Amino acid sequence: MNAALRIHELRADLGGREVLSGVELEARAGQVLALVGPNGSGKTTALRCCYRAVRPRAGLITLAGRDVAGLSRRAVARDLAAGTQEPPVSGGLTVRQSVGLGRAAHLGWLQPAGAADRVIVDRVLAQVGLTELAGRDVRELSGGERQRVSIARALAQEPRVLLLDEPTNHLDLRHQLTVMELLRSLAADGLAVVVTLHDLRLAVEYCDRIAVMSGGAVVGVGEPGVVLDTELLARVFGIIGVVRTDPVVGRPTLSVRGLAAEESADLS
Numbered sequence: 001m002n003a004a005l006r007i008h009e010l011r012a013d014l015g016g017r018e019v020l021s022g023v024e025l026e027a028r029a030g031q032v033l034a035l036v037g038p039n040g041s042g043k044t045t046a047l048r049c050c051y052r053a054v055r056p057r058a059g060l061i062t063l064a065g066r067d068v069a070g071l072s073r074r075a076v077a078r079d080l081a082a083g084t085q086e087p088p089v090s091g092g093l094t095v096r097q098s099v100g101l102g103r104a105a106h107l108g109w110l111q112p113a114g115a116a117d118r119v120i121v122d123r124v125l126a127q128v129g130l131t132e133l134a135g136r137d138v139r140e141l142s143g144g145e146r147q148r149v150s151i152a153r154a155l156a157q158e159p160r161v162l163l164l165d166e167p168t169n170h171l172d173l174r175h176q177l178t179v180m181e182l183l184r185s186l187a188a189d190g191l192a193v194v195v196t197l198h199d200l201r202l203a204v205e206y207c208d209r210i211a212v213m214s215g216g217a218v219v220g221v222g223e224p225g226v227v228l229d230t231e232l233l234a235r236v237f238g239i240i241g242v243v244r245t246d247p248v249v250g251r252p253t254l255s256v257r258g259l260a261a262e263e264s265a266d267l268s
């Protein structure tokens with residue numbers, strides 16, 4: 001299987017502390033990979049290393065076989081787009097203008113956006129359900145609407161690899177499912193999608209593979225029903241749960257029965 005993005009032995013320090021301790025990961029074209037793990041396990045930092053917002057201490061990140069460290073940020077941005085948790089608020093920009101910033105990596109220095117760029121922006125606005133808000137000032141949007149602007153801007157880059165950090169944060173249930181369905185259709189078109197999620201149910205139901213991070217390393221990776229076994233759910237997430245294939249929809253689903261024993265004891 002084709003690895004669009006590969007992370008090997010990635011180590012990074014923040015604030016004088018090791019937060020990534022040898023991450024191994026690969027994102028494949030045509031698949032949605034969920035990156036899950038408890039708070040502080042290093043998911044965001046791993047993604048930030050990929051788009052060069054954090055400089056790793058050691059390790060190798062390759063994009064279609066090319067070492068990211070040897071590429072300019074602009075060159076990285078032509079192949080890899082990231083939708084981050086930071087709100088896309090830039091003074092006085094409309095939704096359309098903010099999403100249009102995603103075209104920058106494809107334009108020459110001071111080259112204005114052309115008709116083809118506008119078609120792309122219109123398309124991604126429609127994909128995330130923002131067409132009607134296109135003329136609104138980004139600062140006037142709700143958290144969920146801003147979240148969708150961030151996704152649309154990443155899509156406007158027309159990347160091969162899409163990294164999304166908690167894209168379902170702030171979204172109501174219908175929009176959460178809309179985003180996950182969108183990720184599936186983007187993968188069906190050949191994109192490699194990596195998405196961090198706290199909602200393990202969404203990860204199980206919508207993602208082809210799940211990578212589990214704990215303490216700065218990937219401690220398990222594979223298909224949802226294989227990697228999220230009872231033992232890992234208890235050890236890493238402190239929950240009692242089981243992944244089963246739903247006979248009606250034919251997809252795996254996670255049922256959570258409660259806190260694992262140690263976790264219950266901690267809270268008592």
Ligand SMILES: Nc1ncnc2c1ncn2[C@@H]1O[C@H](COP(=O)(O)OP(=O)(O)OP(=O)(O)O)[C@@H](O)[C@H]1O
Binds near residue numbers: 014041043044
């Ligand atoms: N700028 C920073 N300076 C120092 N430490 C940091 C910084 N950013 C993150 N960290 C620490 O690095 C570790 C990993 O953080 P990171 O945000 O990558 O985890 P995460 O798995 O994405 O967490 P969450 O699920 O809470 O978003 C945490 O212990 C965090 O406190």
